[in-house]
Amino acid sequence: xxxxxxxxxxxxxxxxxxxxxxxxxxxxxxxxxxxxxxxxxxxxxxxxxxxxxxxxxxxxxxxxxxxxxxxxxxxxxxxxxxxxxxxxxxxxxxxxxxxxxxxxxxxxxxxxxxxxxxxxxxxxxxxxxxxxxxxxxxxxxxxxxxxxxxxxxxxxxxxxxxxxxxxxxxxxxxxxxxxxxxxxxxxxxxxxxxxxxxxxxxxxxxxxxxxxxxxxxxxxxxxxxxxxxxxxxxxxxxxxxxxxxxxxxxxxxxxxxxxxxxxxxxxxxxxxxxxxxxxxxxxxxxxxxxxxxxxx
Amino acid sequence: xxxxxxxxxxxxxxxxxxxxxxxxxxxxxxxxxxxxxxxxxxxxxxxxxxxxxxxxxxxxxxxxxxxxxxxxxxxxxxxxxxxxxxxxxxxxxxxxxxxxxxxxxxxxxxxxxxxxxxxxxxxxxxxxxxxxxxxxxxxxxxxxxxxxxxxxxxxxxxxxxxxxxxxxxxxxxxxxxxxxxxxxxxxxxxxxxxxxxxxxxxxxxxxxxxxxxxxxxxxxxxxxxxxxxxxxxxxxxxxxxxxxxxxxxxxxxxxxxxxxxxxxxxxxxxxxxxxxxxxxxxxxxxxxxxx
Numbered sequence: 001x002x003x004x005x006x007x008x009x010x011x012x013x014x015x016x017x018x019x020x021x022x023x024x025x026x027x028x029x030x031x032x033x034x035x036x037x038x039x040x041x042x043x044x045x046x047x048x049x050x051x052x053x054x055x056x057x058x059x060x061x062x063x064x065x066x067x068x069x070x071x072x073x074x075x076x077x078x079x080x081x082x083x084x085x086x087x088x089x090x091x092x093x094x095x096x097x098x099x100x101x102x103x104x105x106x107x108x109x110x111x112x113x114x115x116x117x118x119x120x121x122x123x124x125x126x127x128x129x130x131x132x133x134x135x136x137x138x139x140x141x142x143x144x145x146x147x148x149x150x151x152x153x154x155x156x157x158x159x160x161x162x163x164x165x166x167x168x169x170x171x172x173x174x175x176x177x178x179x180x181x182x183x184x185x186x187x188x189x190x191x192x193x194x195x196x197x198x199x200x201x202x203x204x205x206x207x208x209x210x211x212x213x214x215x216x217x218x219x220x221x222x223x224x225x226x227x228x229x230x231x232x233x234x235x236x237x238x239x240x241x242x243x244x245x246x247x248x249x250x251x252x253x254x255x256x257x258x259x260x261x262x263x264x265x266x267x268x269x270x271x272x273x274x275x276x277x278x279x280x281x282x283x284x285x286x287x288x289x290x291x292x293x294x295x296x
Numbered sequence: 297x298x299x300x301x302x303x304x305x306x307x308x309x310x311x312x313x314x315x316x317x318x319x320x321x322x323x324x325x326x327x328x329x330x331x332x333x334x335x336x337x338x339x340x341x342x343x344x345x346x347x348x349x350x351x352x353x354x355x356x357x358x359x360x361x362x363x364x365x366x367x368x369x370x371x372x373x374x375x376x377x378x379x380x381x382x383x384x385x386x387x388x389x390x391x392x393x394x395x396x397x398x399x400x401x402x403x404x405x406x407x408x409x410x411x412x413x414x415x416x417x418x419x420x421x422x423x424x425x426x427x428x429x430x431x432x433x434x435x436x437x438x439x440x441x442x443x444x445x446x447x448x449x450x451x452x453x454x455x456x457x458x459x460x461x462x463x464x465x466x467x468x469x470x471x472x473x474x475x476x477x478x479x480x481x482x483x484x485x486x487x488x489x490x491x492x493x494x495x496x497x498x499x500x501x502x503x504x505x506x507x508x509x510x511x512x513x514x515x516x517x518x519x520x521x522x523x524x525x526x527x528x529x530x531x532x533x534x535x536x537x538x539x540x541x542x543x544x545x546x547x548x549x550x551x552x553x554x555x556x557x558x559x560x561x562x563x564x565x566x567x568x569x570x571x572x573x574x575x576x577x578x579x580x581x582x583x584x585x586x587x
Contacts, residue, residue: 084393092523203397203519210394247402254398258385
C-alpha cells in the first residue's frame with residue numbers, strides 16, 4: 001500500500017471516530033470539544049506506554065478508551081446538562097491545559113513532539129473493524145429510547161424534562177461514550193501515525209472536525225462517513241499550493257453549509273425517504289416531515 | 297515585595313486589555329445576540345495592520361486610524377453573515393459560534409500564509425517606547441502606561457456611552473428585548489451595526505495598546521487571547537458587563553502573579569485551570585448570565 005493511501009485511510013478512520021464522538025453529545029445539543037482533549041491524553045498515554053513501558057497493544061487500547069471515558073466522566077457531573085457554550089469553553093480550556101502539560105513534560109517530547117511509537121502489524125484492518133463496532137454501538141444508541149430522548153432534548157429541553165427525561169444523566173451518558181470513542185481514536189492515531197505533536201491538537205483540528213460533522217450532516221451518523229473521505233481526500237490529492245489553504249477551504253465550506261444547508265449534506269429526512277423508496281413504504285415518507293421538523 | 301508590585305502593575309495593564317475585549321465581546325452578545333469568537337482574532341489582525349502601516353509611514357495618527365478603522369470595518373463586514381444566519385436559524389448563539397469559529401480559521405490562515413510569511417511580527421522599538429519608571433525590579437514601560445491609562449479611559453468612555461447617552465439607552469433596550477424595542481420604533485438593524493462598530497472601536501484601541509505593550513504578535517495570539525476572553529466572559533457570566541470588568545482585571549492580575557511566581561509557561565495553564573474550576577462549579581458564572 002502506498003504511503004499516501006495508508007495515510008488517507010488512517011486519518012479517515014480516526015477522524016470518523018472523532019467526529020462520531022462529537023456527534024453523540026451534539027444529539028443533546030452540546031458541542032463537546034473535551035473529546036479532543038481525550039484524544040490527546042489517550043494518544044500520548046499510548047505512545048508513552050508502548051515506547052517506554054513496552055505494554056502490549058491490547059492493554060494500551062483498553063486503557064486508552066478508559067482514559068478517554070474517565071476524562072469525560074469527571075466534568076460531566078457538572079456539565080452534563082450545561083448550556084452548549086459552557087461545554088464548548090470547558091472543552092477548549094481542558095485542551096489548552098493538557099497541551100501546556102505535554103509541552104512542559106520532557107518525557108512526552110515537549111514542544112518538539114513524541115516520536116518512535118512502535119508499529120503494530122495489521123492495525124489498519126483492525127482500525128476499520130473497531131470503527132464498524134463503534135458504528136453499530138452508535139446505531140443502536142440512536143435507535144433506542146435514549147436516542148429518541150436525545151432528539152427531544154435537542155428540540156426542546158423543557159418538553160423533554162416534562163416527559164420525564166433525565167437531561168443531566170442523558171448528557172452524562174453521551175459525554176462518557178463520546179470520551180471512550182475519542183480515547184479509542186487517540187490510541188489508534190498514535191499507533192497509525194507513529195508520532196505526536198502538541199500543535200496538532202489546536203483550534204485548527206477542532207475546526208476540521210466541526211466542518212466534517214456539519215458538512216456531512218449532524219442529524220445522522222452517516223453524514224460523517226460521507227464527508228470525511230471527501231474532505232480528507234481533498235487535502236491529500238489537491239495540488240499542494242491549494243491544499244495548504246485547507247483550513248480556509250474547510251472554514252468557508254462550513255459557513256456556506258450552515259447558511260444554505262443547515263442540516264448538512266445528508267439529513268435524517270433524506271435517509272427516511274430513501275428507506276421508504278427502497279422498501280416501498282409510503283407511510284414512512286409521510287412521517288418524515290414531522291421528524292424533520294423535530295430534528296430541525 | 298518589589299516582585300509583587302511589578303507584577304501587580306503588569307497585571308493591571310494586561311487586565312485592562314482583557315476588560316476592553318470582554319466588553320466588546322459582551323456588547324455584541326447582548327445587542328446582536330452572537331458569540332463572536334473571531335473578535336480577538338480581528339484584534340490581532342488589526343495589530344498586523346498597525347505593523348504594516350508602521351513600515352510605510354511614521355505618522356502615528358495614520359497608523360492608529362488604519363488599525364482602528366480596519367477593526368471596525370472587518371467587524372461590521374461580518375454583520376450581514378450573522379444577520380442571514382439569524383434569519384435561517386433564529387437567534388441561536390450556538391450556530392453563531394460555529395460560524396465565528398470558522399471565521400477564526402480564515403483569519404488565522406490568512407495571517408499564517410500572507411503576512412510576514414507566517415512568522416511572528418515585531419514592532420519597532422520607537423513604537424514600543426522606553427521604560428517610564430524604573431525602580432529595582434519594578435519597571436513600568438510606556439506601553440504598559442498606554443495600556444493601563446488608555447484602557448481605563450476607554451472603559452470609562454464605554455460605560456458613559458452605555459449609561460449616560462441616548463444611544464446607550466437604545467443599546468440597552470435592544471439587549472433587554474429586541475422585539476419590544478422594534479415595536480416602539482428603535483431601528484434594530486442599525487443599532488446592531490452600531491454595536492459591531494463600537495466593539496470594533498474597542499478592538500482597534502486594544503490592538504494599538506497591545507502592540508505597544510507586547511511589542512510583538514503572531515497568528516496564534518488570536519486563539520490564545522480568544523480562549524481567555526471567552527472563558528473570562530463565562531466565568532463572569534455571559535453578557536454581564538460589570539462582571540466582565542471585574543473578571544478581566546482579576547485574570548490579568550492572576551496571570552501576572554503566576555508569571556512572577558511560577559516557572560515557565562505553566563502560568564497560563566494555572567489561570568485556565570482556575571477558570572475551569574469556576575466554570576465547573578458555577579456554569580452560570582460568578583455574576584450571573586445576562587445574555
